[in-house]
Amino acid sequence: MPITASPQTFGTDGQDPLLLGKDGTVYIAGYNSAGNDSLAALDSSGTVKWTASSPGKSPRLSTVMADGSVVFQSMQADDAMHVLIADSNGNVSPLFASPTDGSDIGPAVPNPFYYAPALFQLNNASYWTSSTWYVPDGSGGIDFTSGPISGPGSDTDCSAWTSAGGEPQRQSVGNPTATVMVNFTGAQSKGDQLTFSGAGACGQNLGLRYCPNASWSFYIEGVATVSDDASKWKIRQDAVITRAGNTKDTQGVLHAVNDSFNSKVIPGSDDPCVLNDTNPGCQGVVSVQQPAGQKTIYWLDHPGSLYQASADAVWDSLLENGLFNSKACNRFGICANVKWFIKLEVDPGSVLNCAQSLDGTLDNPITCP
Amino acid sequence: MRISCRMIATMVVVGWWSCLNATAQNHLAPSELVQKLRSDKTTDEARKQLELLANSDPVAKQYLAAQLPPMIQLGPKSCPQSDIVDLDARWHACPWYNAVELSGKLRIAETATALAPWISWREEGPLLPTLEAQLVFHPAAKALAAMGDPAIPILQQVLSSGNPKDHSVAVRVLCIIHTERAKAVLREDLPRETDPAVKTMIKNVLRE
Numbered sequence: 147m148p149i150t151a152s153p154q155t156f157g158t159d160g161q162d163p164l165l166l167g168k169d170g171t172v173y174i175a176g177y178n179s180a181g182n183d184s185l186a187a188l189d190s191s192g193t194v195k196w197t198a199s200s201p202g203k204s205p206r207l208s209t210v211m212a213d214g215s216v217v218f219q220s221m222q223a224d225d226a227m228h229v230l231i232a233d234s235n236g237n238v239s240p241l242f243a244s245p246t247d248g249s250d251i252g253p254a255v256p257n258p259f260y261y262a263p264a265l266f267q268l269n270n271a272s273y274w275t276s277s278t279w280y281v282p283d284g285s286g287g288i289d290f291t292s293g294p295i296s297g298p299g300s301d302t303d304c305s306a307w308t309s310a311g312g313e314p315q316r317q318s319v320g321n322p323t324a325t326v327m328v329n330f331t332g333a334q335s336k337g338d339q340l341t342f343s344g345a346g347a348c349g350q351n352l353g354l355r356y357c358p359n360a361s362w363s364f365y366i367e368g369v370a371t372v373s374d375d376a377s378k379w380k381i382r383q384d385a386v387i388t389r390a391g392n393t394k395d396t397q398g399v400l401h402a403v404n405d406s407f408n409s410k411v412i413p414g415s416d417d418p419c420v421l422n423d424t425n426p427g428c429q430g431v432v433s434v435q436q437p438a439g440q441k442t443i444y445w446l447d448h449p450g451s452l453y454q455a456s457a458d459a460v461w462d463s464l465l466e467n468g469l470f471n472s473k474a475c476n477r478f479g480i481c482a483n484v485k486w487f488i489k490l491e492v493d494p495g496s497v498l499n500c501a502q503s504l505d506g507t508l509d510n511p512i513t514c515p
Numbered sequence: 516m517r518i519s520c521r522m523i524a525t526m527v528v529v530g531w532w533s534c535l536n537a538t539a540q541n542h543l544a545p546s547e548l549v550q551k552l553r554s555d556k557t558t559d560e561a562r563k564q565l566e567l568l569a570n571s572d573p574v575a576k577q578y579l580a581a582q583l584p585p586m587i588q589l590g591p592k593s594c595p596q597s598d599i600v601d602l603d604a605r606w607h608a609c610p611w612y613n614a615v616e617l618s619g620k621l622r623i624a625e626t627a628t629a630l631a632p633w634i635s636w637r638e639e640g641p642l643l644p645t646l647e648a649q650l651v652f653h654p655a656a657k658a659l660a661a662m663g664d665p666a667i668p669i670l671q672q673v674l675s676s677g678n679p680k681d682h683s684v685a686v687r688v689l690c691i692i693h694t695e696r697a698k699a700v701l702r703e704d705l706p707r708e709t710d711p712a713v714k715t716m717i718k719n720v721l722r723e
Contacts, residue, residue: 343712343715343716344644344647344648344712345642345644345647345648346642347644347712361642363642383645385643387641387643389641403639404600405600405601405602405605405639405640406600406601406602407601407602407603407640407641407643408601408603409643409646411603412646412651415645415646415649415651416643416645416646417645418645419645419648425649426660426691426693427648427649427650427651427660427691428645428648428649429690429691429693429719429720430690430716430717430719430720431645431648431716431719432719433644433645447644447645448642448644449641449642449643449644450641450642451641451642452637452642455639456637456639457591457636457637466641468641
């Protein structure tokens with residue numbers, strides 16, 4: 147072997163150091179005998195077709211093109227992941243090269259810590275001269291949307307394909323696309339066969355609900371519509387929660403609580419569980435419906451708070467705010483996402499304050515019915 | 516010129532001494548690291564170092580197998596009061612939590628009996644169903660799940676203990692372990708389950 151394949155990337159995005167072309171060519175990202183970051187292509191008999199030095203560290207294979215070239219990312223001297231292409235002879239150049247001087251004019255995802263981008267919230271949007279916003283996402287993928295650099299339609303903070311200024315027609319022809327949305331009220335969608343279950347769950351309708359002495363939860367349904375096949379996409383989610391309030395112990399004494407939790411401390415931990423999920427913690431739990439041959443993906447969630455605050459205390463009053471980022475990503479790193487929130491208010495005496503509790507997308511909060 | 520040379524020589528000696536000192540600090544003996552693990556102020560750093568050390572040194576792992584059970588037996592009430600807002604940081608400021616986490620990450624079967632009484636103990640934290648399924652807020656249960664088959668005898672005891680909370684978490688742990696041995700226990704348990712959600716979960720595991 148001309149190079150040693152890199153170990154699989156830490157985290158749950160499953161970056162594979164190998165890619166297989168349709169002609170049987172195996173593409174490998176790793177390091178050569180001198181320890182330098184490299185790429186190699188081997189034909190189906192194991193003969194080396196080409197080797198190439200990676201212009202940056204940690205090359206991550208992305209896509210094999212029809213002509214046998216391979217697209218990959220690597221971290222260059224500016225501590226950012228750049229997108230490059232190795233042609234069918236192993237010649238490496240920027241994927242998006244300036245026609246004038248060949249310099250890299252494509253996206254660069256900042257990665258100052260030399261770790262897998264999945265570990266960081268690399269979400270600063272940038273603008274290309276081709277009237278396209280690119281939005282690096284936490285999985286190392288890139289979300290694209292078109293629109294002006296300022297004014298109406300310039301907001302790229304939400305879904306790449308659902309922002310007001312987005313124009314899917316300007317996507318690269320043939321690229322799979324997705325739209326993501328979250329339903330907060332009413333019944334589940336007609337095609338959604340999933341059921342709410344697990345800790346503190348009761349009932350099947352969407353919306354905020356108190357399960358007596360068990361939980362206060364916002365029951366939501368995520369829906370992703372993809373252009374190719376539902377089974378080719380992975381639903382990911384992360385959450386940041388802050389809580390403040392008082393718990394009441396068995397003696398009736400109140401104790402102040404103020405804390406926060408970011409699911410990213412355990413990468414992938416808030417990704418909904420799929421059938422035969424590779425995450426062992428998901429065994430027996432299915433909260434995503436994405437059968438092959440269909441174009442709609444459903445998933446359920448019911449974040450909120452347990453009634454029991456700890457082993458010997460219940461919540462007497464609580465203000466809980468949660469910000470969620472749900473996304474659908476395919477194996478090429480194309481993602482669409484939607485950000486949504488919950489705000490749960492429980493008044494002293496463990497009484498749900500429906501009027502002050504909200505959920506919804508950032509621009510469309512929904513009050514309790 | 517002579518003074519400069521002396522200064523340089525002194526700096527070299529001081530630098531060499533600092534290096535030696537730093538090296539010594541980076542290679543603390545397991546007993547010293549366990550002492551640090553027990554201290555509120557140094558427990559998290561000690562946990563990280565012990566995990567690294569025990570993963571490469573079977574003797575260190577054996578030492579932990581003897582030292583961790585008494586720490587775990589102290590229970591979560593032994594955790595210091597903390598004003599740390601970030602829950603992950605707060606958990607890792609507790610020696611008990613770190614001892615439990617080490618027992619799971621290093622799969623130290625000798626700690627299973629000490630972990631069992633805390634199987635349904637839940638850290639304070641919001642309700643996030645996927646994290647609940649993965650036992651993220653149940654450190655002792657998570658450690659038993661990571662242990663795999665060696666934890667099964669103690670889980671069987673928990674299943675028959677009559678404590679409904681402990682029982683349901685033990686079922687979840689067995690689902691995550693997901694070995695043939697764990698599935699055999701779940702298969703035997705299934706007819707006794709009354710909660711439809713738990714039954715569905717077990718059936719899902721047995722069907723795969």
